[in-house]
Amino acid sequence: MHMADALLSPPVAGAFWAGTAATIGYASKKLMDGQDDRKIPLMGVLGAFIFASQMINFTIPGTGSSGHLGGGMILAILLGPHAAFLVMASVLTVQALFFADGGLLALGCNIWNLGIYPCYVAWPLVYKPLAGDGSSPRRLFAAALLSAVAALQLGAFSVVLQTLLSGISELSFGAFLLMMQPIHLAIGVVEGLVTAGVVQYVRSVRPEILETSGSKGALPAGASLRNVLVGFVLLAVVTGGALSWFASAYPDGLEWAIEKVTGKPELSEREHGVAAALKKLQERTAVLPDYGFRKQDGAPEGAEETPSWPSVDAGTTVSGLVGGALVLAAALTVGWAIRAFRKTRAGRPEV
């Protein structure tokens, strides 16, 4: 699930862009230090591979819905964290441009959510300790499965945090969390199983690919990785918290969630209760008070339900409507005129 521009506020988007850009610089430097330019074409081609593999679907047994490979976790396992992170960053950049997944401002959040969690959190903290030296196929399988689930959970949580910090959506923290985490747990398990399966297949056919990436990425990076992690944790705390992963073309999961929500109208009533309970937390976490649930000055506690709508002067609104319609009409007319002009000129023989 890609974060979208329209749901973000500039400070939140900027903070995550800064974190993401710094990490891209760090990962590039790390790889260049290694003087291993053999990896450059490999990474590029694997980015294309992620695209291609995401377009191959499989049927999930017993449900009839379909799933596909995630990306970040399998790359981290096969390439090591730095290379995997850069590949994910480039994949998401191309997705933002060509598929309009998310948008340019949200790209920082998306790289953070889908790149940093699998590569710099789930890989060193979950996959590495569990997989050990990679000699036991069973441990390898469990490590790949659990790290994929963990990365996706972090990612989903991060989407919730970024949305709430931006204050554009009216959803409360608890309700949004309840919607996102369980569905992404289900998606995560499916993805984890597939990731583990592919890792095991690669191991059985070309074990040396797995070994080099494991030992090379882990040993020298071990100590500095901890520093990076501390840095990330601090950054996350400073920006107000953060976490997420993926779910690109997960229309299946999304539709499922929508169906679930719209099928049970009582859920929205419960959200009101949760919303009220979490209102205090939200006020404290709002970066831009203007965007959040701002308490009106002097308003009693009970009156919080009234939105912070600026006092309405009907005359102003009418002016706005008239002007807005005029501007839109003018813009479209100019666009149409340019097009028409082009056509007539193209129709005439060149002089």
Add this chain to the structure above:
Amino acid sequence: MALEAAYSDIGRLDRLSYKDTAIHRLDPRAKVVATMLFVVAVVSFPRYEVLSLLPFAVFPVLVAALGDIPAGFIAKKVLAVSPFALFVGMFNPLLDPGTVSILPGATVSAGWVSFASILVKFVLTIGAALLLIATTSFPGICRGLRRLGFPALFVSQLLFLYRYLFVLMEEAMRVVRARDMRSFGSRGAGPRVYVRIVGALFLRTVERAERIYGCMLARGFRGEVPSMREEKLGPADGVFVLASGSFFALCRLVSVPEAIGRFVRGLAG
């Protein structure tokens, strides 16, 4: 099916970006910077703002018209990616019960206003991003990013990805077609076969990368993809960035629709 559609869409965007119009001739850096300014300005509006956002539509409309980009194609792509914003936004009308009067005598729930704001912002930002790639070749954007200070490694990474995107998508299409022809009903469409397909595709990709690396070494590769193209910012680029930047600033600071509306109503009476 989705695969073929995605493949043809990328191909179409790619072909559009090689047209030769005033917009296409601008330096990629100018277009990247102007688009980022646009997106930041649009997103910075508070959540109940709808009308003041409308003048921003001038920018994408002008770029599409001057760049000779088919509006219907862009609109279809914007619609295709809307589910997430719709999904999150549709709770605003349910959860924001306050009412506002938008016209004398007509009131509407405040949640609908903020939902409309999300939708307008969504269409504007996504449309701008798509127009950027439709008017600028991807290698051009990569060169622009490199000049703007992105790490060389990351930029070559993007260029490689783009170069092999079409190759690997075609390969995936062939694999899927072969699987579909061999799987009767749902047999063979499950995870077991999928894992082997993806695993095999991965190994083939790795082997391809090794061959590519060998070829590149033979041609003098030293870790960066060089560009022969000299790129200088011309006066047109400066004018484009300045004009669009000041237009965004004006629209951000002054509610243009309201001002025009007042003026028109003043004329009328």
